[in-house]
């Protein structure tokens with residue numbers, strides 16, 4: 446299997462070549478040259494597999510430059526009952542007839558990002574070891590991504606993490622999660638500013654190509670193909686749990702921000718997994734809902750990007766979205782580049798032709814959005830009627846899922862975080878604190894390891910130069 450860029454660079458690259466990369470050199474995103482088709486016999490065989498076995502089968506179709514035995518070892522040490530708490534890894538919880546939650550948030554940081562990031566940690570360590578290289582991962586976080594990256598990379602050989610976060614602005618729980626890590630390869634830099642200041646520093650450091658090369662600066666953001674690929678697996682796992690035979694179809698509802706999670710569903714569907722609908726759910730930041738309803742993709746400025754109670758979906762543009770549009774346009778890289786580089790660059794938006802827009806139906810996508818009031822209502826209603834407490838992001842998914850249910854087709858809502866992570870809104874909805882997994886009780890009391898930094902690019906560079 447080889448990989449190409451969505452913007453026309455046809456250089457064929459192997460999986461290991463793009464594993465440690467971000468964007469393709471032409472500014473596009475990497476995609477495989479084609480999606481391997483899973484035939485009926487294969488699907489039947491996969492139904493009986495454990496999660497790790499299934500992951501190995503799916504990944505093997507896209508990775509041919511890591512020996513099978515090595516890949517198998519990496520996958521089976523990643524997806525364990527010990528880390529995810531259950532044998533199923535992503536068990537299905539029935540809410541009512543035909544409506545399920547797929548639990549993706551039982552990893553170390555209680556959000557679905559662990560599903561991919563844990564594997565990425567293992568793959569990075571493996572590949573860097575094979576090359577005899579090292580990498581300094583630099584990132585900015587307001588919560589979820591940073592903690593998932595740190596828990597994936599802690600103790601990994603050849604990798605150091607420098608994670609910038611806005612000092613004093615994360616929730617006490619999120620701070621405790623990240624800052625209680627004592628691993629010497631994890632560096633928490635608490636910047637005396639807001640999240641945008643952190644992000645600007647990361648950009649400034651990355652734009653200094655000389656510094657970037659010298660200190661081997663890398664990232665783990667959601668455009669990484671390996672992360673997306675790891676997420677394809679749980680669509681298969683969810684399907685097998687919700688159905689008895691492979692003649693049945695299911696729909697998935699996905700709380701979406703950067704379009705990484707649902708893009709994995711799109712890939713699974715094109716591989717032949719019997720998915721009827723992919724239901725995209727946004728919060729008040731409805732860039733993607735607007736696109737799927739109107740064919741216009743309009744990125745938002747800072748003033749139009751709202752801080753909501755499902756903060757991990759507060760995005761102004763969706764960094765993975767170009768992958769789907771490339772497929773939608775019949776993999777026309779010239780047109781993709783025109784839309785994402787020329788039009789988006791010049792006016793901050795683009796609109797599909799009616800012909801292009803009509804094709805969306807063939808890809809199964811529908812969408813909807815929700816508000817803070819909707820989240821509260823969904824959390825209350827789900828607790829009362831189903832006895833299950835969902836987090837605010839999952840509530841966005843569930844609200845939109847209910848609008849798109851069809852008789853006879855099971856609907857699987859992806860649970861993207863546990864309620865314990867967003868307790869303030871749970872208290873607002875239910876008047877009580879959400880349950881916290883036993884292992885995390887009292888983590889606020891653990892000793893914290895972090896360094897306070899001014900909003901100063903040079904200070905961050907100096908820190909990396911000293912510790913990288």
Ligand SMILES: *Cc1c(COP(=O)(O)O)cnc(C)c1O
Pocket residue numbers: 556557558589590667700701702703704705706707757758838861862
């Ligand atoms: C990251 C995240 C999302 C959004 O996922 P995308 O892949 O960016 O669409 C939704 N919910 C939670 C809890 C997240 O952490």
